[in-house]
Amino acid sequence: MSEKIQTLAGIDRIIHEPARLMIVALLAAVEEADFQYLYQATGLTKGNLSVHLSKLEGAGYVAIEKTFRGKYPLTLCRLTERGSEVFRNYRKVMRVAL
Amino acid sequence: MSEKIQTLAGIDRIIHEPARLMIVALLAAVEEADFQYLYQATGLTKGNLSVHLSKLEGAGYVAIEKTFRGKYPLTLCRLTERGSEVFRNYRKVMRVAL
DNA sequence: CAGACTAGTTTGTGCTGCAAACTACTTTTG
DNA sequence: CAAAAGTAGTTTGCAGCACAAACTAGTCTG
Numbered sequence: 001m002s003e004k005i006q007t008l009a010g011i012d013r014i015i016h017e018p019a020r021l022m023i024v025a026l027l028a029a030v031e032e033a034d035f036q037y038l039y040q041a042t043g044l045t046k047g048n049l050s051v052h053l054s055k056l057e058g059a060g061y062v063a064i065e066k067t068f069r070g071k072y073p074l075t076l077c078r079l080t081e082r083g084s085e086v087f088r089n090y091r092k093v094m095r096v097a098l
Numbered sequence: 099m100s101e102k103i104q105t106l107a108g109i110d111r112i113i114h115e116p117a118r119l120m121i122v123a124l125l126a127a128v129e130e131a132d133f134q135y136l137y138q139a140t141g142l143t144k145g146n147l148s149v150h151l152s153k154l155e156g157a158g159y160v161a162i163e164k165t166f167r168g169k170y171p172l173t174l175c176r177l178t179e180r181g182s183e184v185f186r187n188y189r190k191v192m193r194v195a196l
Numbered sequence: 197c198a199g200a201c202t203a204g205t206t207t208g209t210g211c212t213g214c215a216a217a218c219t220a221c222t223t224t225t226g
Numbered sequence: 227c228a229a230a231a232g233t234a235g236t237t238t239g240c241a242g243c244a245c246a247a248a249c250t251a252g253t254c255t256g
Contacts, residue, residue, distance in 0.1 A: 133234070133235070134233095134234080137234095137235095144234075144235060144236085145235085145236075145237080145238095147235090148234095148235060148236055148237090149236085149237090152236090169233095170233060170234065171233085171234055171235070172234085173234080173235075
C-alpha cells in the first residue's frame with residue numbers, strides 16, 4: 001500500500017490541476033467541444049479557459065482548431081490520443097491510491 | 099454530468115496537492131504515524147515533509163505532537179476529525195467527477 | 197457611427213511547491 | 227575529549243503557476 005501511495009508523487013501536474021481536469025473530463029465524454037460549451041460547462045472565466053486550453057495544447061493533450069461559425073470565430077477542442085491515454089492513466093492512479 | 103464536473107473547481111487545494119494527498123492517505127490508514135515513517139513512505143525530502151505537515155496542521159487537518167523517543171525528538175502526526183471528513187469528501191468528489 | 201455584444205488573448209500579481217542550506221542536538225571514533 | 231558523522235527536523239530562495247482584470251479584434255443594432 002505504501003508503495004502505491006508514491007505513484008501520487010509522479011502524477012501528471014498538467015491534468016491534476018482542477019480547471020484542466022474539468023476540461024479533460026468533459027472532452028473525454030464528448031470528444032469534440034467548442035470554447036463556449038467549455039466556458040459554460042466549467043464555469044471558468046474566459047481568460048483562464050483560454051490559458052488552460054493553451055497549456056493542454058502545449059502538452060499535446062488537446063488539439064485546437066480555430067475556424068468560424070458564420071462571421072464569428074469558433075474554437076473547437078478535442079482530446080488527442082495522448083490526451084486520453086494520460087487521462088486514463090490519471091484515473092487509474094487515483095482509483096488505486098485513494 | 100456537466101454540473102458534477104464543476105464540483106472539481108471547488109476542490110480542497112490543501113489536500114489536492116499530491117505530496118499532501120500522500121500524507122493524508124497514509125494517515126487515514128494508520129491513524130498515527132511519526133515523521134520518519136511518513137518520510138520513508140512518501141519519499142519526500144524532510145524539508146518538504148516538514149512544510150506540508152505544517153500546512154496540514156495550519157488547516158486543522160492534522161494534529162502534530164512533538165515529544166521524544168529516548169533522547170531524540172519524535173514528531174507524531176494523526177488526522178483530525180476535520181481532516182478525515184475533508185478527505186472522505188475529496189474521495190467522493192473524485193469518484194463522482196471522474 | 198456610437199455603443200453594446202461576441203469571442204476570445206494577454207498581462208500583472210500573488211501564492212506555493214521544491215530542493216538546498218541550515219539549526220540543534222546526540223553518538224561514535226581516533 | 228575533540229572532531230566527525232548521524233538524527234530530526236526547519237528555514238530560505240527561487241522558479242513556476244493559477245487567477246482575474248484589462249485588453250484586442252471583429253460584428254451587430256438603433
